[in-house]
Amino acid sequence: MVRIPPAPIKKFEDLPLLVKNRVIGLLSNLTPEIRLEYLQNDLPEGELLEQLTGAWLYLKDISTISQSGPTCGLVALQMAMQLIGASLVAVDDILDKAREQGYTKNGEMYSTSYMALLANDLWDSSVVSCVSHFPSASEMVSHLHESTAILIPYDCDRNIEPALRKGHSAHWGIVVGYLLVDTNEKGICTPTRESISQLPINSPNLYLLIAQGKSRYYGLHPYILLEKSNAQLYEAEMSPRKRRPATPTTGSAKRAKQEPPEESDLKSVDPNEFEAYLKKTGSNKYDKATWQRPPIPHGVLQLNSVAIQVFDIETYQENGGNDSYDRTNVKLYGVNRESNSVCVIVTDHFPHFYFQAPNGFGAEHLEQAQRALNNQVSNSARRGGTSATMSQLVADNLIHLKIVEGENLYFYRGSEKKYPFLKVTGTASALSKAKNELRNGVNLMGHGLVNVGTLYEANIDGEVKFMTKTGVVGCGWVEVPIGKGKIVPDAQKLTRCQLEIRVSVKDLIIHDTEGEWLDIAPIRTVSLDIECMGRRGVFPDASEDSVIQIANMVKIEGQSEPFLRVCFVLGTCAPVIGSDIVCCKTERELLEQWAEFIRIVDPDILTGYNILNFDLPYILDRAKVLKLPQVALLGRQKDKASGVRDAVLSSKQMGSRVNKSIDIHGRVIFDVLQVVLRDYKLRSYTLNSVSYHFLTEQKEDVDHTMIPTLQSGDDQTRRRLAVYCMKDAILPLRLLDKLMSVINYMEMARVTGVPLNYLLTRGQQIKILSMILRKCKANRFFVPVIEHQGNDGEGFEGATVIEPHRGFYNEPIATLDFASLYPSIMIAHNLCYSTLIQKPDPTYVKDQDYIQTPSGQFFATRTRRRGLLPEILEDLLATRKRAKNDLKNEKDEFRKMVLNGRQMALKISANSVYGFTGATVGKLPCLEISQSVTAFGRQMIDMTKSEVEKIYIKGARDGKCPINAKVIYGDTDSVMVKFGVKSVKEAMEIGLDAATTVSKIFPAPIKLEFEKVYYPYLLINKKRYAGLYFTKPDKHDKMDCKGLETVRRDNCPLVAKVLGTCLETLLVDRNADAALNFAKKVISGYCIFKNWFLDLLCNRIDISMLIISKELTKAGDI
C-alpha cells in the first residue's frame, strides 16, 4: 500500500535544516535586506496562501538585482523539490537564454546565469518533468487532472515601487498548495480564494503551484505544467486531450482499509480475486488483431514482384534429407513497402574459398584433385566419429573444385595478368575440413601431396561473403521478380515471417542504393522495458526476482509516435488510456504472453535502454529458471530459441567492452545505450541523463525500493508503475528519433555494405573489409588469409606535432588544415595492396611507373593500375561530402549536431581505411601502406610550414604581410600561422590566399584548406589550447578548447566549470586579471561560487560537482 504524501503543512522555519540552509544558501547573493524581509515578513498574499496550504514562500522586492525573477523561481523550485520529494527543474529555458546572452557582464555573473548553471549542475541527475506548454491559463486548466502541479504567472511585484517595477512585470514565486488561476483586467494571472474554490478538479495530489511571469530579459514565459514525481505523468503526456474519468471515491476508502500485504504475498496473485477483478472491471479487453502486421497483398509473385529492404542476414545449414546433401542457405530478413515481414531464402549459395593453382596445374588435373580432396575430407569426417553412412558422409561433404582466374590482392606484379586459382565450394562443414586438409597437403595432381600455401578468403564470415559476392548491402533492397522464386506454404515455413520465399541467387535482383531504392521500408520497432521485483539494496537476480512488468511501445519508422502501447503487468492493473494493459495472473503467463506479443507484432528492430545487457538477458534467464521454453522463441526462425552469450569486443577505439550477444533471429537489437555509447562522449550514460541531455526530458524514475511496494499494492499502484515503465520504454524511441540513429546507421550500412547489426556489435575492420571484398570481386582479386604474426615488434611512426610556441596570442592566428589528409594521400599516391611493389624490378616496372614513398616503399602509379583503396576512399569521401553539405544547409542546432556526428562517422570510416592497413591484429595488415601514409603526412606538414614561412615574409603579397609569418603550432595536418595582422578579416584573407597557394605544391586531390581564425589564441602545450573561433570576420562562433580540462571527462565538473569561466574571461573579456582573480576567489572562497561551494561541503547537499569518474579498462586484482 502506497501512502500518498499529504500536502505539506510547514512554515519555512519549520523546514528541515537541510532545506532551510539550502534556500538560504541559494539566496545569499541577494542583498541582506531582501533576504531578511523575505524570511521575516509575511505579506498578505502570503498569509492567504499559508491558510490554504501551510507552507509558502514569497519573494518580495528583489528587483534591485538583475534577473531576480528567475532566481526566485529557481529557489522556489529548489524548495518545491524538497517539500514534495519531487525533483523539478525548470531551468532549461533559462539556461538556454543565459547561454545565448552570455553568462557574464562586466566580469560578473548574472545571478540568473549563476543560478541556472548551479541548478542545472546540482540537479543534473534529478527528474525534470515539464509536460506541456500552454498558451493560456484557461487552456491549461482544461488539461488539469489529479496530481498535476501548475506553473502560473503570479504577480509578485504588485507591492513594489512603480519605478522599481519598471521593466519587471512579474517575478517567480511559489505556493505550495493547490490553486486556480484567474486573469485580472491587466491580463495578469493571480490566484484568488474564489478561483481556488472553483478549481475544476478535486484532487489531494495537486499541491504545487509555481508562478512565473514576464521578465525583462526573457520575455513572457508560457505557462508550464509540471507534475510531481509520483504523478501520473504519462497519461497526461500520451493523451493530453482526454480527461481522465473521475476515480470513484470508494476506491480510496477501500484501499485505506486494506492491510499491507505480507512479504510472502508479494510475488503471488490470488487467482480468485484476480478473476473477479477481470470480470468486474472488464480488463484484458485488448484486441490482439491490432498487434498484427498488415496482411500480405494478393497475387504475390504472380501479379507483383516482392521487393524488400534487408535488415538481417543469416546463413544456415539445411539438411537435404537422405537423397540430397546438406547445403548452406542464406536467409535475408526484410520488409516490403507494405510493411510485411518477408524472408527470402537463397538456396543455391555455396560458401567457397580459393587457393592458387600449383605450378603446372591444368584442367586435366581437376578430376584427380577433386577426388583426392573429397576422399581426404570424408575420411576426416569419419574420423570425427559419426553414425552417418559413408555415402551420406560423402554426399554431405561434397567438395567441388573449379579453375578461376584472379590475382592475389597483395602486390603489383607489373601487369594485369590473371593467374589460375582453384575455387573450392561446398557446405560450411566440408569447407572447414577441406581447409585443414589443404594446409596439410593434398594429392592434387596425382604425384604426391601438394602444399598449396596460402588460402584465399577462407576466413570470411558466411554472411559478409554472401553479401560481397552478390552485391547485397546492409539495409539495401532486393527483389524477387514475378514468376521467380517459390512461396513456402505456411505449414512448411522455417520462419515466422509473413512471407517466405525460396529463390535461386541468379533470380534475385539486387538493387543499387539509388533512386526509389534509397527509401526506407515501414519497419516496426518495439521498444521495451522491464521492471523486476528486486529486494532492498540488491540488484535484481534472475534466479530469484520475478519480472513484474514489461512495457512495449511499437512504432513504425517514419512516424513520430508509437501506434501501439502494450504493458504486461503481473496482477491487476487499472487501465491507462491509449494503452493495452495485459493483466497476468502469474509470471509465467506474463512472460509467455509477452513472447507471444513479440511474435505477433513481429518487430524488425528491438530497442530499449540497455536491453542488450539487462532486459533481454533477464527475460531469457528468467525463462530458463522458470522452465518456459516458449519465452525464448523470440526470433523469426521457428526452431531456434534465443540465447545469451558473453561477447567481448576490445579495440583501442572503444576500449575493451564486455557485452552480451543475443541472437534473436531476423530481428536487430538496436539498443539505444549501445548507440549512445558509440556515438557520443558523455559524462554519464544513465537513461535519465542521456534523455535530459538530448531531449531535455527526464525519465520518471521510481525509486528502486518503491517497486516492490508499488507492485504489492493494488491495481492503482501497479498502474502507476506501468505508467513509469512505459515512460522508460518510450524514451529510447524518442532518442532514436531525435538522434536520427536508424537513418544514420542505415546510411552507414549501405555505404559500407555490412548488415545493420554489425554496426552495433562490431568495429571498423569489418566495414573496411566488406568494402575491400566488394572491390576485389569487381576486379578479380583474392584476399589472402594472413596468418596472425605474433606481435612483430614495432608499430610504425605516426604524425608530426609541431613544437608549439607556447603563449597567449592577442592577435589573429590563422589555421590551415588539409581536407581528409590520410585518405587524400592514399588517393593522390595510389596507395593500395594491389599497387604495392615488393622490389621494383626493371624487367616489369620502369622508373616512371612507380613512386618511392618517403618511408621507402614502392607503389605503382595510377597510370599502371588504379588501387582499390583509393576507389573505396573516393566513395566514402563522396558520401561524406553529401553529409557535410546537408550539415551546411541545416539551420537547427540540434540537427546540426546530429548531422555533424554523421559526417564524423564517415570521416572515421575513411580514416579507418588507413588504420585498417596498420592494424597488425587485423585481417589484412599492410604496414607498408600505413607507414607510407604517415610519412607523406609528415613530409607535407613540414613542407606546408616552410612554404608558408617562405612565402609570407614581411612585405609580401603587396605589403599585406606586416611581418614574417610564423607557424606557431601544428598537429598532423594543420598549421597555426601568425601572420602578424591586426584583424580577423585580414587574417582570413591571407589565410585563404595561403591555402590556395600552398595547395598547388601538392598533387590532387590533396587540398590545404583555410578553416578558421583563432583570436585570441592561448597555446598551452601540444594538443592543449583554447581560442575564440572565427569563421566570419565580425563575430566569433564559439570558444574552442582542445585537450584542456574543460573537455576532459576525467576530472570533476567543478574544475571544468572554473577553468571554462576563467578561459571565457580571458578570451572574451580579455581580462587576465579578472580571470586570475576569479580563480583565486574560487580557491579562497570569495566569489559567488563560495556560497554553494561551502554549502556543498558543509551541508553535503550534492557532491555531483566534485565527483570524478573514469573508466576502468584493465581489470586489476580485486
Next chain:
DNA sequence: TTCCGGTCCTAC
C-alpha cells in the same frame, strides 16, 4: 628529487 612506466583521455 628525478625518471619512468602505467593509466586515462584526448587530438589528430
Next chain:
DNA sequence: TCAGGTAGGACCGGAA
C-alpha cells in the same frame, strides 16, 4: 573469434 592507427599531456606511484 573478435579487435582502425599514432602522438601526447596530466597524473600517479614506485624505483633509482
